[in-house]
Amino acid sequence: MTRTPARMADGRELFYFDDPATAESIGERVPPADTRDLPTVQTGSTMRYDVLTGEWVTVAAHRMDRTFLPPADHCPLCPTRPGREPSEIPAAEYDVVVFENRFPSFARSPSVEVPPEVDGNPLWPQRPAVGRCEVVCFTSDHDAAFAHLPTERVLTVLDAWADRTAELSAMPGIEQVFPFENRGLEIGVTLQHPHGQIYAYPFVTPRTSQLLTQASEHRRRTGRDLLQDVLDSERAAGTRVVLDGTRWTAFVPAAARWPVEAHLVPHRAVPDFAALDDEERAELAELYPDLLRRLERFFDTADGPDTLSVDPRPPYIAGWHQAPVRTGRDLTRLHLQLFSLRRAPGKLKYLAGSESGVGAWIVDTTPERIAQRLRDAAR
Known part of the structure; x- marks a missing residue:
């Protein structure tokens, strides 16, 4: 597995993870530029403490407007190829890609300032939801499924999970790193391209x-x-x-x-x-x-x-x-x-x-x- 970092048009980080065979055939990957005109990501997530359960509840109102079940030819996780609009991934082909979520529940620098307490009452502490959310694309094939990926690709995904776990765990304030895959419309998936996510939480989950x-x-x-x-x-x-x-x-x-x-x-x-x-x-x-x-x-x-x-x-x-x-x-x-x-x-x-x-x-x-x-x- 080889790892190549890049930047998206709005400054978000993106990482290409290549299978060994791909790395051998293409040599050093040169990431193409993201040509989109994107506004800076604005996140307003906050966390409120539930005094009845002792748990933090994250409020991420900006996620209401996230992309929802686009047609395949407008999928933001497919490669950017001639004849279709640019996607989140500028390359025309990829093996595994990880990038910062455009609609994160947790962000390193939330665009919000909140008072330390709701209504000024110490019963309800609150704070910005400082963390990190990443998207993991398992393959460039829109119609594939993790269960049927070749073993070499599964190993690349495992290497990507290990890489991101180590890097996210080293970030200040991160307490837990959770890679996961939601699959199927009944789960509430909003993008059908085979992908998962990684949440880096600022607290230990319940x-x-x-x-x-x-x-x-x-x-x-x-x-x-x-x-x-x-x-x-x-x-x-x-x-x-x-x-x-x-x-x-x-x-x-x-x-x-x-x-x-x-x-x-x-x-x-x-x-x-x-x-x-x-x-x-x-x-x-x-x-x-x-x-x-x-x-x-x-x-x-x-x-x-x-x-x-x-x-x-x-x-x-x-x-x-x-x-x-x-x-x-x-x-x-x-x-x-x-x-x-x-x-x-x-x-x-x-x-x-x-x-x-x-x-x-x-x-x-x-x-x-x-x-x-x-x-x-x-x-």
Whole structure:
């Protein structure tokens, strides 16, 4: 993998990540200029503290006007080629590209000044949402999907995630880096080109905070690592294991919440992508797409092809949880949480009163059945 930095017309950073074969064939990449006349990005995101939950809520009103499902010939993530208007990526061809989001929820220099408290009341602290949001384009092919990328390209994406994790973690004020992919209209995706995002948060997110609390209590009580104990127990039981490699295991968690959910966990306690060794990356580049392909076939194995959805491939969220930059790095490790909102062909799992209102989850199937169907979806 080779990395080439560039600048966009409005000053945002952009990085080209080339597969080894591409780098060998083209030599040194010379990034073309971004010829668009773009105004400076204006962000007004703020964070308000919810005293009832102890969580920060980000208010990003400027995102209301972001690009929404443009036609393919106006896709801002496709390469800039003759006969079409310039996109966010000036090059006519690329392998993997990462750039600063034009409509970020968090920014390094928010264009807003806010008083330290809402209504001058110390009950509600607030501050600018200082962080960073990046877009990761997995391929220049508009109609591709991560599950079907060649292994060489998956390795380039992994290298890009590692590169960005290390660089974002070194930025002042960043507490957690979260790479993720939202896929499918039902998830709320606004651009259909295969891409993901990376959020660099100025706080430790609620789910991670909960995990650190549980892991800390487990260590105090047993002296052991919670995620290691979970991994060892899932592998020993075997009933929920989907893929068991030399360095990674994919399993459906014993208390899975979603209609389809799987975790992909490294056997070694590595905090983030930057800490993976070559062997771990090589196996991950094989197992991760395999897991995604099983998810694509999940609903075909028992219910027949999904012909009712606007997109036959199931919607999913693939979130790569990494250890926080400073807090509790010895209590957790890098791991994937992959889940889908679809519970049956053409039917979604809605978070109704119990889940949305009080956070008490009720699921319609068993984790063991989910795991068996994912195993059956091998091909």
